Amino acid sequence: MRVLVMGCSRVGILVATAMGKEGHAVVVLDPSAEGLRRLPQELQEEAMVGDGTLEDDLRRAGIESMDVFVAVSDMDTDNALAAQMAQHVFRVSRVVCRIDDPARCEMYTELGLKAVSSTRLTSDLILEALRS
Amino acid sequence: MFIIIVGAGKVGRHLAKAFLKSKHEVVITERSPERGEAIKEELGGMVIVGDGCEEGVLMETGISRADVLIAATGSDEDNLAVCQTAKHRFHVPRTISIINNSSNERLFRELGVDVGVNTSQIILSHIEEELPAHPLIHLTDIKGSNQEVVKIRIPPDSAAVGKPLGEVPMPSDSAISIIVRKDGTLLVPNSDVVLSSEDEVVAITTPEREEDLRDALTGTA
Numbered sequence: 357m358r359v360l361v362m363g364c365s366r367v368g369i370l371v372a373t374a375m376g377k378e379g380h381a382v383v384v385l386d387p388s389a390e391g392l393r394r395l396p397q398e399l400q401e402e403a404m405v406g407d408g409t410l411e412d413d414l415r416r417a418g419i420e421s422m423d424v425f426v427a428v429s430d431m432d433t434d435n436a437l438a439a440q441m442a443q444h445v446f447r448v449s450r451v452v453c454r455i456d457d458p459a460r461c462e463m464y465t466e467l468g469l470k471a472v473s474s475t476r477l478t479s480d481l482i483l484e485a486l487r488s
Numbered sequence: 489m490f491i492i493i494v495g496a497g498k499v500g501r502h503l504a505k506a507f508l509k510s511k512h513e514v515v516i517t518e519r520s521p522e523r524g525e526a527i528k529e530e531l532g533g534m535v536i537v538g539d540g541c542e543e544g545v546l547m548e549t550g551i552s553r554a555d556v557l558i559a560a561t562g563s564d565e566d567n568l569a570v571c572q573t574a575k576h577r578f579h580v581p582r583t584i585s586i587i588n589n590s591s592n593e594r595l596f597r598e599l600g601v602d603v604g605v606n607t608s609q610i611i612l613s614h615i616e617e618e619l620p621a622h623p624l625i626h627l628t629d630i631k632g633s634n635q636e637v638v639k640i641r642i643p644p645d646s647a648a649v650g651k652p653l654g655e656v657p658m659p660s661d662s663a664i665s666i667i668v669r670k671d672g673t674l675l676v677p678n679s680d681v682v683l684s685s686e687d688e689v690v691a692i693t694t695p696e697r698e699e700d701l702r703d704a705l706t707g708t709a
Contacts, residue, residue, distance in 0.1 A: 409565050411591040433541055436572075437565040437595075444598050459543045460569070463576055 359383070360422045360448075362408030362438050363429025364391040367454060367474065371426055372399055385417045386429075408438040411445065419446045427453035432460055439469055489513070492554045492580075494540030494570045495561035496527045499586060499607075503558060508533055515549040541569045543577060551578045559585040564592050571601045597632075623706045624698065627690070634694050637665075638701070644685040646706050654679030659700035662693040 357380045361372045364386035376382045376399055384403040386392050392403040406413035408427065419425065425442035427435035432455050439453035452470045455461040461473035489512050493500045496518035504527075507514045514533055517540040518524040524537035538545035540561070551557070557574040559567035564587060571583040584603040587593055596604040609626070616625045627637040642649060648656045653664065667675040668688040675681055683689075683705075693701045 410589065411595075431565070433563070433565040433569040437568050437592075440568075440599060441595050445595055457542070459577075460541075460573070463573065467572070467576060 357381070357423040358418070358421060359424040359426065360385060360414075360417055360419055360442075362386075362414075362425070362427045363435070363454075364388070364395060364403070365428055365430045367428045368426075369394060371428060380424075383417055383422075385413065409434050409441075411441060414438070414441065414446065419448065422446075422448050424448070424450045424452075427451075429454075432457055436460075436464060436469075439464075439471075443469065489555040490550070490553055491515075492546075492549050492551055492557045492574075493517070494546075494557070494559050494567075495519075496523055496535070497560060497562055500558075500560035501527055501530070503560065504531055504533065517545055517549060541566050541573070543573060546570075546573060546578065551580060554578070554580050556580070556582045556584065559583070561586070562588060564588050564596075568592075568596060568599065568601070571596075572599065575600055624702045630692070635661075635692050636695065636698070637690065637692055638698065640689045640691060640702060640705050642683055642685055642687040642689060643706050645708050646683075646685070647708055648683045648705050649685050651683060652679060653677055653681050653683065656683070657704055659693070659697045659704060661697045662691060662701045664689055664691045666690045 359375050359380050359382045361368050361382060361384045364384055372382050372384050373396055382399060384395060384399060385406050385408050387407050389405045392400060395403055404417050406417060408414060419442060425448040427439040429435055435453045435455060439451050442448040443451045455464055455471045455473055456475045458473045458476045461471045464471040491507050491512050491514050493504050493516040496516050500516060504514050504516045517536045517538055519539050521537050524535055528535040536548050557580045559570040561567055567585040571585050574580040574583050582602045585596055585601045587596060587604045587606045590606055590608050593604050593606050613626045623641055625639045627639055629636045664677040667677055670686040689705060691701060
């Protein structure tokens with residue numbers, strides 16, 4: 357599969373690295389060249405400096421030929437815009453995005469996005485640890 | 489009307505003042521505390537300091553009874569999030585957004601933002617209007633479709649001058665709706681109408697066909 361990861365956050369690095377190890381072709385897109393240097397060497401070669409909320413930059417990163425788009429920057433609203441652009445404008449078949457604010461995450465889920473809230477997941481795990 | 493404005497930048501502030509003057513009820517939200525305090529003094533109206541992308545902040549504005557929400561921040565991703573939250577969480581009847589980056593216009597429309605105000609496009613069309621030599625001017629977009637209304641001035645050296653419309657090769661998805669002669673006479677187009685130099689042609693086309701249409705009417709053969 358061809359995977360485009362928007363946002364070289366800690367989450368982005370983990371997702372990209374894991375997908376790369378599984379043998380997928382991964383491109384990471386982030387506005388900071390500095391940030392991209394934190395990627396493992398083999399992913400750096402395919403990484404691109406650019407803003408995932410801009411249609412032109414997504415196109416330059418090859419979104420039109422991607423099977424998967426993952427929006428995992430640290431900004432909820434950036435992720436929401438990019439993911440909806442991938443889904444509605446570029447018709448990428450699988451789109452997943454990170455929306456940390458649980459209420460907003462719920463709303464985007466209702467609107468048909470596959471959204472994940474790290475805040476919700478973390479607090480669930482903490483509560484689970486407390487209860488066990 | 490009860491109007492909520494998110495973002496107290498130049499646009500937001502100006503709108504708030506104008507609405508207050510015309511006796512509308514206005515609440516404006518602003519993320520920066522300094523700017524929020526400044527505008528509180530300036531407007532004397534309702535200002536809420538906080539991130540308007542947050543449901544909690546919108547709730548403080550009394551959004552559930554708002555007639556209109558205007559997202560006027562300098563960031564399109566925030567404007568989109570604000571409009572979507574207003575629409576889907578609080579059922580605000582009309583959401584209006586500033587669009588800072590022209591290429592987002594289509595996405596905003598598809599995602600249900602009622603009105604997208606594309607600031608750079610507006611500035612561009614004003615500039616086009618001021619440039620006498622510019623042959624094609626955008627008048628407006630047709631809501632809910634990919635079509636736009638444009639105005640084209642026929643230059644004296646155009647190959648279409650002196651030709652009946654039936655012989656002008658029109659691109660697909662394009663149609664002339666009215667022709668305005670230099671003296672103000674209105675001509676309803678049919679295949680026998682002959683184009684003259686300096687005619688203003690109002691036509692409907694798509695962004696993809698715009699250039700072909702311009703070439704058909706202004707090209708020098």
